[in-house]
Amino acid sequence: xxxxxxxxxxxxxxxxxxxxxxxxxxxxxxxxxxxxxxxxxxxxxxxxxxxxxxxxxxxxxxxxxxxxxxxxxxxxxxxxxxxxxxxxxxxxxxxxxxxxxxxxxxxxxxxxxxxxxxxxxxxxxxxxxxxxxxxxxxxxxx
Numbered sequence: 001x002x003x004x005x006x007x008x009x010x011x012x013x014x015x016x017x018x019x020x021x022x023x024x025x026x027x028x029x030x031x032x033x034x035x036x037x038x039x040x041x042x043x044x045x046x047x048x049x050x051x052x053x054x055x056x057x058x059x060x061x062x063x064x065x066x067x068x069x070x071x072x073x074x075x076x077x078x079x080x081x082x083x084x085x086x087x088x089x090x091x092x093x094x095x096x097x098x099x100x101x102x103x104x105x106x107x108x109x110x111x112x113x114x115x116x117x118x119x120x121x122x123x124x125x126x127x128x129x130x131x132x133x134x135x136x137x138x139x140x141x142x
Contacts (some may be wrong), residue, residue, distance in 0.1 A: 004063050007083060014079040016044040021076055025069045029062055081086050
């Protein structure tokens with residue numbers, strides 16, 4: 001229901017490309033009067049606006065049925081694919097973004113890190129054993 005409300009203008013525009021097709025798919029969820037009222041609309045866009053308005057007014061079950069119809073027939077309306085793709089879902093998108101931002105280390109990355117960690121430690125020990133405490137003394141030592 002929330003998805004239909006939030007994407008209402010986009011859905012109207014996308015579905016108005018072929019309103020008769022989606023109306024035929026929704027026949028079972030509309031009364032005869034509602035179907036005729038939608039057919040009487042002067043433009044395809046107005047037909048889709050009324051269809052969505054009626055569906056939303058019917059409540060959550062009708063919205064779920066309509067959403068299922070859209071999902072089943074998304075191949076007919078290419079724009080619907082972006083609505084139902086996992087990347088377009090708000091929660092899924094943020095979770096995927098977080099997973100992709102998390103850096104994954106391979107075993108070799110860890111070995112390299114450990115190697116450089118111990119190398120830097122050994123270098124610091126060698127420098128401190130010679131009594132050098134800053135970079136200027138180290139440069140003059142070279």
